[in-house]
Amino acid sequence: MVGVVENNIQRELQLLLMKNLGSSMLPGILVALILFLTLKNPANESGLAFWLIAVSASKLFDVYDAKRIIQRGITLNQTAALKIRLMLLHAIDGAAWGSLAWLSLPASTSAGSVLILAVLAGIAANSMSILSPVLPVFAAFVVFELGSIVYAVISLNDPAYWAIGIAVALYVVTLMGQAYNSSRTVRNSIQLRFDNLELIQQLSAASEKAAKALTSAERANAEKSRFLAAASHDLRQPIHAQGLFLEVLQTTNLSPHQRELVNSISSATNATTEMLHTLLDYSRIEAGVVEPQPRAFRLQTLLSKIENELAPQANAKGLLYRSPETHAVVYSDPALIELIIRNLVSNAIRYTHRGGVLVVCRKQQFRLSLEIWDSGIGIAPSQFENIFSEFQQLGNSERDRQKGLGLGLAIVRKMVNLLGLELHLASRPGRGSVFKLSLPLTQVAVLSDDISTVPQKMQQLHARVLVVDDDAIVRQAMAQLLAEWGCHCDLAESKEESLILTRRHPPDLIISDYRLRDHCKGTDVIQAIRSACNTEIPAILVTGDTAPVRLREAAASGLPLMHKPVSPALLYAELSALLERNRQVTITQH
Incomplete structure (x- = not known):
């Protein structure tokens, strides 16, 4: 040489x-x-x-x-x-x-x-x-x-x-x-x-090697995303149909033993649904379709809602759940703040086996420190960064599904960064942890808290609904559920079949899956039906996709978008609102 x-x-x-x-x-x-x-x-x-x-x-x-x-x-x-x-x-x-x-x-x-x-x-x-x-x-x-x-x-x-x-x-x-x-x-x-x-x-040579490694990592990440999206979509279809069938089943006359079995099935379905929605939340963030909508809101309304939903989980484990009342009004996006707090509280309950969970608010000049304390297993300082990574879980080497997917804290960090907030963590192994979220206080008066509620009693809707979905089980489940709500239901699996049914019976509302066979999109079906009827028929898009590109496409359509598995109560609320709005428009035009 x-x-x-x-x-x-x-x-x-x-x-x-x-x-x-x-x-x-x-x-x-x-x-x-x-x-x-x-x-x-x-x-x-x-x-x-x-x-x-x-x-x-x-x-x-x-x-x-x-x-x-x-x-x-x-x-x-x-x-x-x-x-x-x-x-x-x-x-x-x-x-x-x-x-x-x-x-x-x-x-x-x-x-x-x-x-x-x-x-x-x-x-x-x-x-x-x-x-x-x-x-x-x-x-x-x-x-x-x-x-x-x-x-x-x-x-x-x-x-x-x-x-x-x-x-x-x-x-x-x-x-x-x-x-x-x-x-x-x-x-x-x-x-x-x-x-x-x-x-x-x-x-x-080093740069080329690094570029190849980066390309390989990006390819692996893209393949992982495609796999998760495909797996999530395929899992959502039967779970979506299962949830709809369970909703219909619960309205029938059941013996006490049968009702107990149905409740157990519903509980298992809800657990699976929660994990799928966690994947969806993460995919929506990755897709960039989450846009903060900050406003002034009372924090107590949101904390009460989370307590009503999660305190029973703490009680079932023998834990004490405390959330002292606060009168603070903060300025941020309530939906995203709810997502952050829900994940932090869920994690606190999941990793605490004795003692309890405390959600408390402390004023600090012009900001509010929202703190979630627990007496759980704690976190070693060397793991503080790791726990915010995707699919990272402490104390779950056996991959117990009861402990979730390891995406909760990754979602929390992304949401905190998106909102421009600060999150601090203090913890000692075996002594518990505290997460402190700093929120901006505001003096703006809040007349009402716009937190969606589901009506307790479901009235008959008396509408003709066209359901477009290429999955036969989903169509069947949707038809039975809509029939319970007093709807006449037409079922189609393609754009061509939808147009044939539309010519026979123009629908009052359309519920279409976003991704159909032969690369057809629900948005194309809805537009074709509206053109055939020469009117803006109310429509809802339903999707089981979590691929970022699909989420961006669906969000850009401007149509109401619901994600499988769809909550029957939320579906009913959306149908009621769209039909009522359409009736008001029709009355005004006449």
């Missing part, structure tokens, strides 16, 4: 030298011509003419040879032979220049001798800048050029010239030192360039 690097450096140095030769060719020939014209006389004219031709030919051949080698290219195993070639050629060039001293010094005047020595010294200095990248080549040139001068001076056997010879020898030493420094500088520069190239290659 070291040999390869050294050969690469030598090749670059040789290329640099040969590229420099062209710049000295014409000036060198002109200097030789001027010397010929200045120094010639009848006694030495023929010798100087031969010298001029030799110097010019040497210059021309050096440049021609260099261009030819550059065009052909230099392989790594050619560098040693090329160095010898360059040394030989420039030794000849140096001897050619130095021979001027033999030819001219004996018959020159003092002024002519000074001119000859000055020009040859200048030629040597100029050659240093050109040839020093390959130090042996410059050494060959200067030794033969200035060596010829020294030899010529000594040959004159004149003590007056001996001092000149000594000065030339010292000049050679000085030039060699400068050439050495110049050579090291150029070499270090090339070495640095190779080091940088090697570093760039290493960084490129």
